[in-house]
Every structure is written in C-alpha cells, then in structure tokens.
Amino acid sequence: MLEQNNNRTALAQLLFAEILIGSVGVFVHESGQDAVTAVFYRCLFGGLFLLGWGLAGGHLRGLWQERVLIRGAILSGVLLVLNWVCLFAGMARSSIGVATMVYHFFPFVMLILAALLQGERTRPADLIWTLIGFIGVACSADPMRMWHSADRSYLIGIGLTFLAALLCGASLLMSRKVGKQRPFALVMIQCWVGVAMLVWFSSSTALHWGTHWWWLAGLGVIHSGIVYVLFYTSYPRLPVVTIAVMAFVYPLVTLLLDYVLYGHRLAVIQLSGLGLIVLGTLGVNLKWTLGVSGKRALARNT
Secondary structure, three states: OHHHHHHHHHHHHHHHHHHHHOOHHHHHHHHOOOHHHHHHHHHHHHHHHHHHHHHHHOOOOOHHHOHHHHHHHHHHHHHHHHHHHHHHHHHHHOOHHHHHHHHOOHHHHHHHHHHHHOOOOOOHHHHHHHHHHHHHHHHHOOHHHHHHOOOHHHHHHHHHHHHHHHHHHHHHHHHHHHOOOOHHHHHHHHHHHHHHHHOOOOOHHHOOOOOHHHHHHHHHHHHHHHHHHHHHHHHHHOOHHHHHHHOOHHHHHHHHHHHHHHOOOOOHHHHHHHHHHHHHHHHHHOOOOOOOOHHHHHHHOO
C-alpha cells in the first residue's frame, strides 16, 4: 500500500511538472522581453532558487570536488542556454504552439547522436520511428504555409526552433553521461553558466519596475526550479512507459494555452504532425518493435 501511494504521489508530481513546463512560452511572451533577456533572467532566478534549495536539502555537499561533473555541466550548460535562446526566439517568430511541436524532435536527435558519437546500438525499428517523428515535425511546421505564404520571419522562427531541438538533444545527451548521480546539481550549474554567458547581452530595458518581473521570476523559479525538482524526484519512482506518455502533457498544454490565450489554431496537417511525433517518440522510448502489438510492447516496458 505504501509503495502504491508513493507511485501515485510521483505520478501527480510529474503531471504537475508537465503542466507547469507547458506554460513556459506564455511566460516568455507575457514578459515582453527578447529571447536573450528572458533566458538570462530564467537562469538567474532559477539558479538562485536551486542554490537555496540545494543548500537547504544538502544536495550540493561535496560538489566542488567532482571536477568531471562540473566540466560536463559547464559544457552541456552552454548548449542548454543556447537552446533556450533559439527556442524563445523561434516562438516569437512563429507561435508558441508550432515552435513547441517542432522542438519535440529533440528525443530523436539524442538517439542519432548517441549512435554516431557514443557508439550506442540503434535498433532498425528506432530508425523507422525516428523517420516517422521527423515527418511529423515537417507536418507540424505547416509545409503548405511555408511553401505558399510564409514570410521570412516565420521561416527563421522554424529554423531557430529546429536548431534549438538539435542543441537540446546534444545537451541532454551530454548531461545524461555526466549527471546521473547528481542531476539536481547539474541543472543548478547549468543555470549559473547561463548567467555568466548572457549577463553582458541582456537588455537594460527590463531594469524598471513593472509586471514583467513576475513573469521573469516565474520563468526561473517555476520552469527552471520547481519543475526540475519535481522531475528528478518523480522519475526514479515511475516506470519508463509512464514517463514517456506523460511527456506529451507538455505540448498539449502549450497548444491549449496558445489557442485559448492567443487564438492560434492548428491546421489539419499540423495536428497530423503532432500525432506522428507522439507515435515516433513512444515507439523509440517504449522500444516498440514493428509487427508487435502495442499491448505486448507496453507489457515488456512496465
């Protein structure tokens, strides 16, 4: 009974975290800041929150002796921060919903890079699921609009978002290698790397009193602080199948908010693209084998 209650608590934590992270685009938009400034304050407020939480909970004890972790966190942090800048800039030029769907190509980037750079074995079925996911990304960008009526800004936005997915995949792959034992400390260092990178490039126009500070503080405390605490406390207590399925709460929440708040509707082909991304991602994460029923595949992964 106790284990069942723990699993339910972990599931509730993960669901709450996915709902929160789905609002990140809204916070960026409502802050009214450019991408670099938004990421700088996300890193600053997130770094302060994680530092305080880590010191209070003893999560940072002995950290400065782990040089391999620190070096890896710095390198992966550079990629992560650049990824956030590209993603937020892509959202500003396309839409929050479209950018989020294109961005969800990053799991496939991790798969490809792991095979090319780290020699991890890739199943033939995974390559097919990756191709399906890529087709989904292409559909989610609304190819008909890109071909007939997209302006230069929209095309740049799609390109920046795709670049963000590449950077995110590379950063997560590197983070996975060095931060298995201390993921909390890893994220904290990455936030402070962002502060050091962007402090000289953030806009001074934010330095006046206004409601934008609530949105900027929320970016850091909620999306780089609370969310990551919830992620890393829930992951160890949940099966892979649950984590993989719950990951799609993020884009669904984003699409809903983008429609309700800003009136952005998706074309039919974009909805089809979302379905292909979901199918491809689940196929890779749950190790589905072509020709094997989904029920049997899920049973093997629980």
